Amino acid sequence: MCPLTKRRNEMSTLSNLKLVAVKKPTHIPVIQVRRNKLSSRLWEQIQLAKSQIDGKPFVVNKFRSFTDKETGERKQLQVPKRIKPWWFVSESGKVCFSVKYGSSILELAKGKPSVEVASAGELVGALMSVKEAVDAGELDNQIQTASSLLKNGFKR
Template structure:
């Protein structure tokens, strides 16, 4: 009879073990920043699809009741509204929105003027980078406070 090696293999000893703990909740400021970044991504995709001449729709799940009385989730399209429009001077103006509120980029000014449609996607990507870097945190916080006040009534 042959016996197996008497030395146990130490797989766990090859791992780097730490005493790290998972954070219970994210910073609310980071969550708001991520929410706006997701909406900016939607606007970028909408602008790209309009430039290509295609339709862009997001989908969401909605709970519906069958005639049998059973509830099930179905995927339904959700329209994405553009945050930009054409001005009288034939230029584009772009608002940044947090919920239903426009964000003031600088004091008293909430729109970005864009010379042509070809500059729309790069402008949206630049704003998204600024959001992710935290440059608009104060404005997002102000819009979030106004949004919460609307629910408190």
């Protein structure tokens, strides 16, 4: 293939794409970082619920840093992360869950911090709906409130 023909083919391939003049941002907005944090925790809860329904274990590993006492060297060890389920069985026998940001429970509506589903099978769908709401920014006010409460706990 001659170089001129190859160049034309490359140009026609690029013409199929939508080209824009946008640069990658240098930092992520704080609210997006908080959304991502909550979204990843919801993903863990979804996977935990799916694994319990299937009867299979779900393990997420994290790295723990420690100093070796003999050599004084810093090392990292991969350990399983402990994930506590956010759901519980209510007095009526239905499965309920609360969305947590840190140690705070988010109010999804005024005075209603929990979601009730009929069975464990519907739990995954409800968790996915909440995750979509978080990704869409519908819970930004609740996240902001919980974050400020968490931040105030560190002040003296």
